[in-house]
Amino acid sequence: MRCALAFAALVGWLLAGPLPLRAEPERRVQVRLASFVPEGSIWDKGLRRMGEEWRRDTDGRVTLTVYPGGQQGEEATVVAKMRLGALQAASLTILGLAQIDEGFNVFTVPFFYDSYQELHHVIAALAPDLEGRLEAKGFVLIGWGDAGWLQVFSVKPVSTLPDLKRQKIYAAAGFDRMVQWYKANGFQPRPLAFGDIPQALATGMIEAVPITPVAALFLQWYHAAPYMTEIGLAPLVGATVMTKKTWQALSEADREALRASGARLQEHLRTAVPEQDREAVEEMQRRGLHVSTPSDPAAWRALGDHFAELMRGTYVPESLFDRALAERDALRAAPRAEP
Amino acid sequence: MRSGLRRIEEGFAAAALLVAVLLPLLEIAVRRLWGVGVPGSGPFVQQATLWVGFLGAALAARDGRLLALATASFLPEGPARSAAQTFAAATAATVATLLALASWALVAITRDAGTVVAVGVRTWWLQLVLPVAFALIAIRSVWRLEAPGARALAALGVAAGAALWFGAPAIEGAPAWPGLLLLALAALLGAPLFALLGGAAAWLFLGDGVTPAAIPVETYALSVSPTLPAIPLFTLAGFALAEGRSSERLLRVFRACFGWLPGGTAVVCALVCSLFTAFTGGSGVTIVALGGLLLPALLRDGYRDSFAVGLLTASGSLGILLPPALPLIVYAVVARVPIEDLFLGGLVPAVLMTTLVAAWGMRESLAQHMERPPFRVDEAARALWQAKWELALPVLVLIALLSGWTTAVESAALAAAYALVVQLFVHRDLSPRRDLLRVLAECARVVGSVMLILGVAVGLTGYLVNAQVPAELLDWTRDHVSSRAAFLLGLNGFLLVVGCLMDVFSATVVVVPLIVPLAAHYEIDPIHLGILFLANLELGYLTPPVGLNLFLAAQRFERPLLSVARATLPMLLVLATGVLLITYVPAITTGLLALRASH
Helix, strand or coil: CHHHHHHHHHHHHHHHCCCCCCCCCCCCEEEEEEECCCCCCHHHHHHHHHHHHHHHHCCCCEEEEEECCCCCCCHHHHHHHHHHCCCCEEEEEHHHHHHHCHHHHHHCCCCCCCCHHHHHHHHHHHHHHHHHHHHHCCEEEEEEEEEEEEEEEECCCCCCHHHHHCCEEEEECCCHHHHHHHHHCCCEEEEECHHHHHHHHHHCCCCEEEECHHHHHHHCCCCCCCEEEEEEEEEEEEEEEEEHHHHHCCCHHHHHHHHHHHHHHHHHHHHHHHHHHHHHHHHHHHCCCEEECCCCHHHHHHHHHHHHHHHECCCECHHHHHHHHHHHHHHHHHHHHCC | CHHHHHHHHHHHHHHHHHHHHHHHHHHHHHHHHHCCCCCCHHHHHHHHHHHHHHHHHHHHHHCCCCCECHHHHHCCCCHHHHHHHHHHHHHHHHHHHHHHHHHHHHHHHHHHHCCEEECCEEHHHHHCHHHHHHHHHHHHHHHCCCCHHHHHHHHHHHHHHHHHHHCHHHHCCCCCHHHHHHHHHHHHCCCEHHHHHHHHHHHHHHHCCCCCCHHHHHHHHHHCCCCCCHHHHHHHHHHHHHHCCHHHHHHHHHHHHHCCCCCHHHHHHHHHHHHHHHHHCCHHHHHHHHHHHHHHHHHHCCCCHHHHHHHHHHHCCHHHHCCCCHHHHHHHHHHCCCHHHHHHHHHHHHHHHHHHHHHHHHHHHHHCCCCCCCCCHHHHHHHHHHCHHHHHHHHHHHHHHHCCCCCHHHHHHHHHHHHHHHHHHHCCCCCCCCCHHHHHHHHHHHHHHHHHHHHHHHHHHHHHHHCCHHHHHHHHHHHHCCCHHHHHHHHHHHHHHHHHHCCHHHHHHHHHHHHHHHHHHCCCCHHHHHHHHHHHHHHHCCCCCCCHHHHHHHHHHCCCHHHHHHHHHHHHHHHHHHHHHHHHCCHHHHHHHHHHHHC
16 A cells, blocks of 8 residues: 555645756747648748748747648648637648638639739729638738639530539539539539549549649649649638737737738749649640630620629628629720730 | 437538549549639548548447557556556547647637638538547547446546636646656557647647647648548458458459469459558558458368468558558648659569469478369369459549549549449448448548548647758768668668558558658669568568567457467568568669650
8 A cells, every 4th residue: 555655745746846947038929830732842942031031030039930732631630729828820821711711702702803903903903801800810921922823624625614514523522512613514514522532533433623823733633534624623722820819929020021921922833823723734744734714704704703603701701702793894804904 | 319319420421431432433533524624623622631540530439449559558457457447548638638728729710710621611611520639539539438437537638628627828848758757658658649640730739839730720721632542442442342242252352363373362352462461552451351261261271370470461562552552642632742753663563572472382282292282274264254343443443544544543533433333232231221321431431530640640740840840850861871772771770660660541641751752862763662561561560579460460360469469470571572572673663764764
């Protein structure tokens, strides 16, 4: 019994006893940032350069550690880790951003934007609003980042809308309303997990999948789906966000430095990403990809308008949708006014 | 009262398991007929897997069936043993309490975020199973001790867990080794493995100033990953078959077909063990479940005792490369490679390993000039006919999968439903009223003890990623290892050690993220890497002095550890030949895949 008591005392001491504490080091902020872009890609290099700028411009008070390639988990996991304080920042795509605030779905309406010019115009107009919504949820936006433009890659050629409707198309599992809309409009959606796509393409369970050219090249899906229809389904928008808690621990000057650096990265990506998508298409064409544009653009645009109606007020908050629409149409009208 | 709680838990676990079986089947039907999906089908099946796993873990904790090292059973009865048990229970309670609080933090932020799984079901409702299960495990770790004094002492672990959670900032910067040493000691003295892995992850995170809530985030993400439902589903299929008289029917088929060969009984043992492991998952399970049946059969046929023990100990891990063995599924989930490819890749290596063991059995029989029964066509035909339903199962699964009718998870659901229907209504080995709930709950328990390990091991992986260990390891290896052959040789040695020290599931979760970038650097095919990884681990289980299967066999066959190790040595060398072939001849693994691609 005495032996057991001594043992228990030892256990208690080891488990709950006082632990050696180190002296408090000089107050520094270490930012752990998760991204989903491959290591060594232009986004990854940009983020690392941003980290060097942070260190330089804050005299080493802010250090950035980048975890590329989804090492820290999928977008939902990374958002949860930020909320719990295990991560301080992340470069999210629309998937993660919409998990924080559904307002970001305004960038997912198909055929809504005709060009990067329109997209960037709408982003500039809506940014204060969206950043405010993010901040209300505990996040601060440091910079926007283009991730490319979704195109349709398919097993069989697509030259008209009915061609696409004849092919079984991938739909993200878990977005059931979207699946029902596809179905109601004559498509054959196949809701699947992202990871099931390669196998599903190989066995014919799906025949068409929307993806950016760079990703199609990187993941080598153009082997199984060698027809690309250049219809510009929707942009893939991203943004780098930081938790408000970490942000508030910074001095005003340091925040300015971070924002300025984020803005430089944003500008760099705006020229580099479209260029990269173009190069990816050329590279895949050399390796056997067939690229075509649809012969019935009006039909696609009408479909886009129909989806926009469905998504307004269900996926996208009405106020944001209407602002985006007004801004886009204003820009479309603008060139006529100019000399 | 307590049996009431048990009923409720078992009922929930069984219901979740049935959801995981039925929803994918409904999905297949609805998709074929109307081209749409069932609302939320995928997400709900994934959430059901989380529930099966963690309710199962709580049930396993209640029955003292959480995976643990066998080392504690070597302690003599008496005060030393009860002290060890108390210490182990206190450690388990500490870790489980800490994880319960950390899981609750996850639930709280999910609730605030207001996310929805589908059709209005809130994500946090379903996440609640995590804190509840960890709390039950903490309480049960304490309650399982019988002496009131020991219970009181172990209950201090609950307080310690809470202290670690609420006092987290005070621990930042504390050295890692005292905590890790304590946890390792507890594991050696019989604490469940989840306490070692989860405790290590929590302690390391705390030392780095990162909240231990990072662990349940990973646990949840892994538990609801899209391909993980294949684990409970294939396990259920295996269980339904094992609970009925399917193993007898299959044994009869093998005896009739292969018993006439020289070393026939040894060959049959190798085959049965392979299949049993493939369907029940853990290699240790095979030794425990079949050892008692097969050892007397071998001895009766005149095999030497040491040969028989060695053969069975080695056979216990043969099936881990054979689809649908759980280690293959876990590897596919962790390394993000298609399960189908891994299944196809593992086929020839599994046959190779089984053939090597069988050949060793034939050699023994020829050397000892043993008698053998004649081959009888009528018996073989009758045996095959009787087992037709069981034999059709793999065919059904493969056709459904490869034709594009089903995804991997859906074919697992098909297998589970098929096995249940055959056992309940065709063979009537199981009664729907008497056995169904029991089989489902038993399956949940086994799945739970595995998923608990996976869930905390992935937390440890999260720590390694956070500390940027994979990137550093890659840099170091790039600088120091120049050729692919040298890398593979190093990998052989490293995995042998890992296989000695860790069970297959936590080894996969923790080690695979470390070696995948390395292998990519040396241009090793990802499927080849998966198969050589598991084959090497298999070998580690048999490596003296600490291979896990040696411990299990020593217990099961009631032989001293050393004599089991000696008896297994020839088999170890035979299997090592196979592992080296698999490692250095990639075509053994990738041949079938290349063949499929060329079609």
